Amino acid sequence: MLSELVQVASLIIWDEALMTHRFAFEALDRSFRDILASSSPMAKNLPFGGKNMRLLMPSLSQEERQELSQFSKWMLDVGEGKIDATSQEGEDEPTWIEIPQDLLLMPEGIHRSKNVLIPRISLTLKNTKWPFVLQRRQYPIKIYQVTMLFTPVAELHPQSTNVVIRVRVIRKWEFRGATNDGPLQHINLVLADEQGTPIHAEIAAALAVDKGSIIEIEKVYELKRFRVTPSRNYFKPVDNNFMIQFTLYTQAKVVKDPPQVFPRYIYKLTCFENIEDSIDNRTYLIGMSLEC
Structure with a gap:
């Protein structure tokens, strides 16, 4: 089912998106929200069900430009059929492509995949000392207020x-x-x-x-x-x-x-x-x- 493919997809690319009418984006937005809301109710209120739409920063380092170039080349190879696809059990045609590890942003740190406590902070977007960035509510953060019940x-x-x-x-x-x-x-x-x-x-x-x-x-x-x-x-x-x-x-x-x-x-x-x-x-x- 197409809806199941949308839910498990890690990367969705729209070819020649710049030449597409905005109504198509609005239809895609509503479709993604309806599909992804079945597994995550919060997706109903997020643009494209929580999928990120980014613009590149104009000031990129040489290393970042090189990584971007490598990723762009890999994407072109995917579009031209130069990357071998695989099939999962029960599928007749190979439709799955594995993304190389060097192109992925993997979770890091000793607290990855864990629930951690963030001390009380002031939610102002101008604070550059934070280890994270709040960006247009695309990835909402659950913040819990924890009060110390007992004084040492x-x-x-x-x-x-x-x-x-x-x-x-x-x-x-x-x-x-x-x-x-x-x-x-x-x-x-x-x-x-x-x-x-x-x-x-x-x-x-x-x-x-x-x-x-x-x-x-x-x-x-x-x-x-x-x-x-x-x-x-x-x-x-x-x-x-x-x-x-x-x-x-x-x-x-x-x-x-x-x-x-x-x-x-x-x-x-x-x-x-x-x-x-x-x-x-x-x-x-x-x-x-x-x-x-």
């Missing part, structure tokens, strides 16, 4: 507002003063995100019943509406310059079936040779003191 812990700072983080609770303990038998002062948490970045979180005693009771060790939570402050210089459970403080409006939602990338432990080993450097160092401490 490493990007948190005191000016962070309206952010959401997804973290695992590594540790949870109560602080009741130096003797550990006084009234509850606050609840401490060690959290870590998917990248393994830790951060210290604190729940005030006044919020212990409302907020502290819903936080469990090893579970993954989505946290939002919290406060980010500089870490205290006298107590820093993890190596992070900032910490999180729960507020009355902080929300914690348990993540069901979280990915396995969240770490279960956070630690920082110190060589024996460097232990003496930690004497009287109160800027970074985790664990407990032991008498040996």
Whole structure:
């Protein structure tokens, strides 16, 4: 069928097209749209069903002119019957011509034939730094807006507002003063995100019943509406310059079936040779003191 041939054709050439009436082009345009729309609904709105009609750039390099000359010669050989044709299974006459590889523009790059994410860009045709060109909507590009749902812990700072983080609770303990038998002062948490970045979180005693009771060790939570402050210089459970403080409006939602990338432990080993450097160092401490 002619319609099937149009759908599978890689190259369609109209001999002496410049001498053809424009009505013929309009009829061809409508025919191609109807034929190609059966396999691609978008083709109904594209000129010639998505087939490209190009004009050559006047400023071609010597190499490009040579390639154009070789392609033109090959096309003339096709028209004069100098190129051998082949037939497929079930066909009586040879009607297929294989295009040489050196005349084809083959897909390149490690992402060929894959769906890739293009960062947010401004769609202005004057931007010459793009790796692609938008040309008269002949090849429409599907652009999807992707919003980062969760902010990495490493990007948190005191000016962070309206952010959401997804973290695992590594540790949870109560602080009741130096003797550990006084009234509850606050609840401490060690959290870590998917990248393994830790951060210290604190729940005030006044919020212990409302907020502290819903936080469990090893579970993954989505946290939002919290406060980010500089870490205290006298107590820093993890190596992070900032910490999180729960507020009355902080929300914690348990993540069901979280990915396995969240770490279960956070630690920082110190060589024996460097232990003496930690004497009287109160800027970074985790664990407990032991008498040996």
